[in-house]
Amino acid sequence: MHALKVTRAEDFPEWYQAVVREADLAELSPTRGCMIIKPWGMGIWERFVAEMDARIRAAGHDNYYFPMMIPLSFFAKEAEHVDGFAKEMAVVTHHRLKQIDGTLKPDPDAELTEPLILRPTSETIIGDAFSRWIKSYRDLPLKLNQWANVVRWEMRTRMFLRTAEFLWQEGHTAHADEADAMEETMWALEMYRSVVEDVMAIPVICGEKPENERFPGADRTYSIEAMMQDGKALQAGTSHYLGTHFAEAQNIRYQDKEGGQTLCHTTSWGTSTRLIGGMIMTHGDDDGLRTPPAMAPRQIVIVPMLRGKPEDAELKQYCADLVAELNKGWALGSPMRAYVDIKDARPADKRWDWVRRGAPLICEIGPRDAANGQVTFIKRNGLREGEKIKSHSVARADFVTQAPGLLETMQQELFAEAKARTESNIRDGFNTFADLERYYGTDDESAEFKGWARVHWSRPTGAALEEVGNRLKSLKLTIRNAPLKQPASFGACIFTGVPAVEEILIARAY
């Protein structure tokens, strides 16, 4: 019997929601489409922030904070950008409420002369600042980052994966030329890969988005794509080379060494709380979440087998000493995070709570363990042997010595497991569109597992690309990206039959 009522095989979307709820990550709020991130979920996000913020700063970026509300007129400046976001913007129109016929309503006499939009992303207001801050080539490169909330009025929301409000990080940089801006774009992509793979243990494929999937206003968009346990792709981070589009729209220029006024080349890059959804769908099992040790707010949770008797005091002391000792140790490059759960609840209930949350190591310590100087624990990956829970008993001193290694091994095992699953579910051998149709089927009985397709194409543009998109859409497929690692030679284009120039990944996506 599993800790969750729904299994992945029975109903993947139901199972996903069960994990979010049962692992105490988040819940829906009374505000439509928005979620309340609970302590365990927020702790996971904060781990992500800590890891990524350190890398962003180490590479020479400073953190800033721009307003959540942006004057509407700012968005009118970049045409493609407007097209991309206009349909999902929340607009602030009034600055006062008034009792009208017994109900609170926006005061008609308090309408803003210019509406404000809740930022869906900050290119426009940051670009405005750039145009004032950048005067000379000596001011470049300018490298900013902000941790913020953004709002996109989505029609259909899903916890973590797509909500009306979410938390993210947005990097914005300005450079003297394309080469420097492209270096930044690729740096951000690689930095994302390293955090997502090394810290979250989610394997990804780095690549460039096709023209029709670009960020509105970008010259080139790169992404990291991750395969979920249902075979769907999740865009886990994006990095954009914006060319001079925003510089033109917002007059971001610098005086070059020859004294001329030159347009800056800008970039932007972002990752969001969506990654937590990706972590759930990569590492979750039928007992809940398996939190990668590097991401776990608490890596070792000790559940004392308290029995409401005098000897409880001794047992509590034993556990407190053990935690203190563990917290002096280091694992995965940080001090270990151990915790004793002394909540007045039944030990078995507490154990299962931590199993569902996915604490990497859960120690269940009773009076006998304390008397014998032992630690009894379970590993969240490899939790069961058959149907039974598999527990381990070792001497306390050995546990303290082994704990960092256990956490590091678990981190590697989770990554290796996901990596193997991803690789074995990317299929080659599709030579024509008909091959794709055969594999993915024309009618959607989505219960059957379908991974990704790796195919060659001639990289059509414009109307021809749109046609390709439509054909794929009939199979509910999208082009995810063209991996940075390309083969030496290409076959025929799967769509047109002409010689191909690029290898791309095709998948169903979140």
Place this chain on the structure above:
RNA sequence: CGGGGUGUAGCUCAGCCUGGUAGAGCAUUAGCUUUGGGAGCUAAGGGUCGCGAGUUCGAAUCCCGCCGCCCCGACCA
């Protein structure tokens, strides 16, 4: 925004077809028992049956409208 489903106690749901004034399990609280692993017994508390209007002597149940949630679609750096 379109199609389908659904909404009854904190959670999972029964009751609805065939109208008669609210149920179960889990959870909560209290007591006793139990104690190396999601305990047992007893008792108690907890519900404007999503919201509104209608039919009726009487509506969780029938009719109409609206809303939320879930799935599919459209849309979605």
